[in-house]
Every structure is written in C-alpha cells, then in structure tokens.
Amino acid sequence: MKHLLKLLDLSSEEIFSILDLADQLKYENKHDIPHPLLAGKTLGMIFQKSSTRTRVSFETGMYQLGGHALFLSSKELQIGRGEPVQDTARVLSRYLNGIMIRTFAQQEVEDLAKYGSIPVINGLTDFCHPCQVLADLMTIREKFGSFSGLKMCFIGDGYNMANSLIVGGLKAGMSVSVATPLTHRPDGSVLAFASGYGDMFKITDSPMEAAAGADIVITDTWASMGMEDEKEERIKAFAGYQVDDSLMAAANPGAMVQHCLPAYRGQEITEKVFEEHAAEIFEEAENRLHAQKAVMVKLMKSE
Ligand code: CP
Ligand code: NVA
Numbered sequence: 001m002k003h004l005l006k007l008l009d010l011s012s013e014e015i016f017s018i019l020d021l022a023d024q025l026k027y028e029n030k031h032d033i034p035h036p037l038l039a040g041k042t043l044g045m046i047f048q049k050s051s052t053r054t055r056v057s058f059e060t061g062m063y064q065l066g067g068h069a070l071f072l073s074s075k076e077l078q079i080g081r082g083e084p085v086q087d088t089a090r091v092l093s094r095y096l097n098g099i100m101i102r103t104f105a106q107q108e109v110e111d112l113a114k115y116g117s118i119p120v121i122n123g124l125t126d127f128c129h130p131c132q133v134l135a136d137l138m139t140i141r142e143k144f145g146s147f148s149g150l151k152m153c154f155i156g157d158g159y160n161m162a163n164s165l166i167v168g169g170l171k172a173g174m175s176v177s178v179a180t181p182l183t184h185r186p187d188g189s190v191l192a193f194a195s196g197y198g199d200m201f202k203i204t205d206s207p208m209e210a211a212a213g214a215d216i217v218i219t220d221t222w223a224s225m226g227m228e229d230e231k232e233e234r235i236k237a238f239a240g241y242q243v244d245d246s247l248m249a250a251a252n253p254g255a256m257v258q259h260c261l262p263a264y265r266g267q268e269i270t271e272k273v274f275e276e277h278a279a280e281i282f283e284e285a286e287n288r289l290h291a292q293k294a295v296m297v298k299l300m301k302s303e
Helices: 012-030 053-064 085-095 106-115 130-144 160-172 188-195 207-211 228-237 245-250 271-276 278-300
Strands: 042-047 068-073 098-102 120-122 151-155 175-179 201-204 216-219 256-259
Touching: 012 130, 012 160, 012 278, 042 053, 042 085, 053 068, 053 098, 053 278, 085 106, 098 106, 098 278, 106 120, 120 130, 120 278, 130 160, 130 256, 130 278, 151 160, 151 207, 160 175, 160 188, 175 207, 188 201, 201 207, 207 245, 245 271, 256 271, 256 278, 271 278
Parallel strands: 042 068, 042 098, 098 120, 151 175, 151 216, 175 201, 216 256
Antiparallel strands: none
16 A cells, blocks of 8 residues: 555555554553654645644644654645646655645545655545545444444435445445435445445435434535535535434434534534534544554555
C-alpha cells in the first residue's frame, strides 16, 4: 500500500491490518505509552474544504507520532491561483514525507499521487471519505468484536460517505444495504463493485427495507460541503430518509448508530436518536485519530 486514495484500492487484508494497528495505537494512547514512530517526518495537509475532525485529528496524530503537520489552505497555496497539481506534487515531494488532501475532484488526489513521489492520503473528496470509514469500521469492530454476520445500513445521500461505506463494509465482511432516493444513487463504479457481492449488497429507495434487521444504522448530511445552494431542494428530496425512532424500530434491538459529523438534527437524524447514540458517535469521531495514525504509520514509516 503506497497511498490511501480510496478503499477500492485496498485489499481486505490491508484494511484489517490498518484496523489492528489502530487498536494497538489506541491502547498505547490510553495507557500513556509513547509511540514516536514518525519522528522527524512531516505531513502536509491541503484543505480546499472546511474541516474540524480531519484537520485536528491528523495534526494531533502526527504530533503524537513524533512528527510534524503543516496546515496548507489551498486558498493560500499557489495551487489556488492555478499552479498545476503536477508541479505542486513534485515540489511538495521534495519537502514532505506525506500529503493529506481534502478537495472536490477525486482526480486531483489521484494526480497528486501519480506525479508526486510521497504517500498521498485522501481526507475527503466528492467521491469518497476513506479515513472516516476506517474509523467507522474500527468503532463497529470495537462494539461487536468482529464483522461476521453483521448487517450495516446507510440511509440518505449516495455521496462520498455512502460510496466509502459500501466498499469498506463489504470488504470487511458485512452485508450492506443502502436506501437513497433514485435521484441520489451512489457512484456507478461503487455499484459495479458491490454487484460482485450478490446477496450481501442491497440497494433500495425504501429506508425501512434497508434498515430491517440492521445492526448498524448510518447516515450523513443531506447537503454536503459545496452543496450549500441546494439545501432547500435537498431537504425536500430526502424527506422520509430521516433516522428516527420508527426507522430504529425496524433495525435490530441494540443497533448502533454512526454519523461522520457534522450532524444536522431534525434533518437526516432526530435529536433523540442522535443523543441516545451520542457515545457511539463520539467514539467514532475519536477513532479518526487512531485510524489515521495507523494509516500514516503504514504509509510513512521508514523500514
Ligand atoms: N467527519 C469529518 O470528516 O469531519 P470534518 O469535516 O470536521 O473533518
Ligand atoms: N458528506 C459530507 C461529509 C462530511 C464529513 C460532506 O462531504 O460534506
């Protein structure tokens, strides 16, 4: 594994190996056992969209690993004035040991990896959010002990989170069911991948059908970053796709709720369901730190 561009690129073994290391780093963190595995290394973090969790968890994670992280807003980089990604990649590769990038087009992340010579980590694109889903998988495994026999469902927009959850969930060994409006289906490449999993994957426009017997219920905002102008029209398009008490009643008793955050109470999730599952949701947020530290160690540690 040279980069983390999307979960489609990773084998199940690679995903499990990241999760195992993440568990170990979390244990060490909780027991104040230092792990300066990336001493002297530097990570550049390019942000073309806002962030709370991704920025703070990568920066803190790099510090805990003995390295240093630089926050690079694309507004202030020459890339924001039109310097080609090919040149940015080759320049940054001369200074840094790794790049984390959050941007719009997946192609930009792929190009950074293609033209640079250091590991690239996708911190969210319109297509996917692999770091988040590694943290989600870690949180699910912490609760249930393993993935086998579990059913995960995603309710809402077939966008970056849905795309990564489908791929990550299936590669981890869970069955995955997704409910989105017909107008907001996941990416075609993801559906093509999932079609290879037969009965383990189901897609429907009925949230109740997707949630039936689910062990994990997941949702995401209806209006992602960059869609601010579509907010009103999206609230209408996703009416009926709210994670509420009736949807939770269709899931298995004791089902877990995951939300990548930020959450919009009263839209994709009710205040009540959110607060009843807050411990799981904030554990998931914490696990961003541990999962991403594992990714950075896998990609950036010298042998
Ligand atoms: N979930 C997530 O990626 O959060 P941020 O947008 O705050 O980084
Ligand atoms: N789908 C959301 C995820 C935020 C972490 C977005 O892209 O804004």
